[in-house]
Amino acid sequence: MVPRPSALFVSTAALLSTAAFAAPTRSGYQEPLEDGTLGEPPVAKYPFKNDPYDRKHDTYGEGVQPLPIRNGHGTSVLGPVNLDRDRQNPDLVRPPSTDHGILPNLRWSFSDSHIRIEEGGWTRQTTVRELSASKEIAGVNMRLDAGVIRELHWHKEAEWAYVLDGKVRVTAFDTDGGSFMDDLEKGDLWYFPSGHPHSLQGLGENGTEFLLIFDSGDFSEDSTFLLNEWIEHTPKAVVAENFRLPPEMFENIHEKDKYIFQGSIPDSIDKEKPRAFKRSKHQYTHHMLDTPAQKGSGGQAKIVDSRNFPISKTIAAGHLDIEPGALREMHWHPNADEWSFFIRGRARVTIFAAEGNARTFDYMAGDVGVVPRNMGHFIENLSDDEPLEVLEIFRADEFQDFSLFQWMGETPQRLVKDHLFQHDPKSGEKFSKMVESAEKDVIKSQYYDGKDDGLEKGEL
Structure with missing residues (x-):
């Protein structure tokens, strides 16, 4: 065994870098101890070096460092390693023996997405540019503090959303001149068809955070049609004529001032309705967590699509609660790619792509996974102690799967x-x-x- 560096050297290195460089140990893995040195926990903590059945191993939850050693093959790592990333992806470090062939990357973490920071909020996205397999769907994670507004806007793509936390007010306008307003909270949905103008505003003490889903992987949050931007790029004489007002009134409207910005605190919906308010015939929102559940022996699924949320013509979704150690059964989807967002917990997914090709990926809260249509797969909760919460999302009008x-x-x-x-x-x-x-x-x-x-x- 290579001699261990001195405590002084390790402490200095810990101050300079979060990366760790370790010599192999007899037990086949390394784990940093509380003092920053490299310890050697009992071999029993990592029983997967010899496992012909490829059982799940929650290395992140148990604080165990996986290595590429499997059933007498492989060996330790001598070079630099990102210990945290390896613990988050044990089935990439030590793939099941059933993995074979070549599949593209089918996992992305929102933690790896660039954040656009604005006044009182932020946004980040996962599109085909970040995850090449995300061809049918793009996702945007957005945060609005109390009173903060996502500017009045519309876009070519339809927008489906799930409220992750907090409270939010949504407004929308339909093609018949009808208006819609609603206050939503954690677990609620909205859907705005292509071209329908709308706005979002954080409510309550802490505002809101939500996941936006668009029915095209090419979507960009920077490509929406914005109210202020349109006014800014239209001759002021035309704007004045349109609203029957003097042109000088519009001289101080600038597109750069908006997008996400701090607004005034809203009153109740009843008090905020304008005099000309005419309620839309469309129901743009839905309470997903109130949906009757499909009960399983290890959890439950709540399905929302055009059958129980009629306006949602291009997005269908399932909300999964998977108990510790339980399994979303082996299945496939015939009508769309699956775009999964992991809200809570840790999971592994093996994707079977025919022609002998299969690959296993691990996911954590904040991760996105894609399973191309018709590819067989499962979702297994890696933890025996913590529940797993997942959204399965599809560019389709109905949720369909084969068991x-x-x-x-x-x-x-x-x-x-x-x-x-x-x-x-x-x-x-x-x-x-x-x-x-x-x-x-x-x-x-x-x-x-x-x-x-x-x-x-x-x-x-």
């Missing part, structure tokens, strides 16, 4: 056994018994808890 379990249960069992267990009839019978109900269990508990011959927790 592998359900398919196997509703296919003639002779055919299934000929495919999977032709040379193992005993296992074939056990498999048939397990899927005979053909009931779709959208989120499966961590282990089978029935009295039949399913796997018990200790066998996983």
Whole structure:
């Protein structure tokens, strides 16, 4: 073993850099201790070097450092390493033995996106420019403090949004001259069709933060049609004629002053309605968390699409609550790419792309994942202690998926056994018994808890 650097050297290095350079240890991984030196925790903390079944490993939650060692292959890392990033991505450092072939990157973190800072707020985005696989959908994460306004605007793309925290007031205007106003809070949605003008304003003590979804991966938050910008770039004589006012009234309107800016604190909706207010026939908002849930043995899913939120013609979504250790069952989506946003917890997803290609990615809160349409996958909660909360979002009018379990249960069992267990009839019978109900269990508990011959927790 290479001698450990002196404590003085390590302390000095810790002050200069967050990166750590470590020599290999007998246990096959390194972990910084509280004093900044490199310790060697018990080997039992990292039991995945020899694991033929490729079980999940929550290295970030357990503070364990993964290394590329798997079932007698691989070895330690001698060069520089970003310890935190490796702990966040254990299935890239030590991929399951079932991973194979080449897939593009299908993960992005909003923490890696540039933040545009404005007066009382900020915005950052994940588009096809940040994540090349994000062709169908672009996402924008926006924060507005109390009273802060996202300028009156519209855009070519439709806008769907999920309130992550706080309270927000939305206004919209339809093609029949109808107006809409609503106050929303955590878990609520809005949808503005292409071209419908609208505004957003933070309410309450801390304002709001939300996720905006646009039905084109090429969208840019900088390409919206802004009220002040239009007025600024129209001859003042025309503006004056349009509003029947003197042109000098519009001399001090400047586009650079707005976009996100501090406004006055709004009154109640009833008191703010203008004299000419005519309520829109459209319902632009929806309370997603009040949606009836599809219950699973390991969590629940709430689906919102054009069937229960009629105006949302181009975006469908599912809100998943996945219990500790549970699994969003193996499935695929036939009508759109899946664009997932991870709100809470840690997960791993293996994506099967046909032709023997498969790749596993790990996700944390604030991450975005893309699964191209028809590619088989699952979402597994890496933690045995913490819940996982995920939004599955699609550029589609309806949420559609195929369950592998359900398919196997509703296919003639002779055919299934000929495919999977032709040379193992005993296992074939056990498999048939397990899927005979053909009931779709959208989120499966961590282990089978029935009295039949399913796997018990200790066998996983």
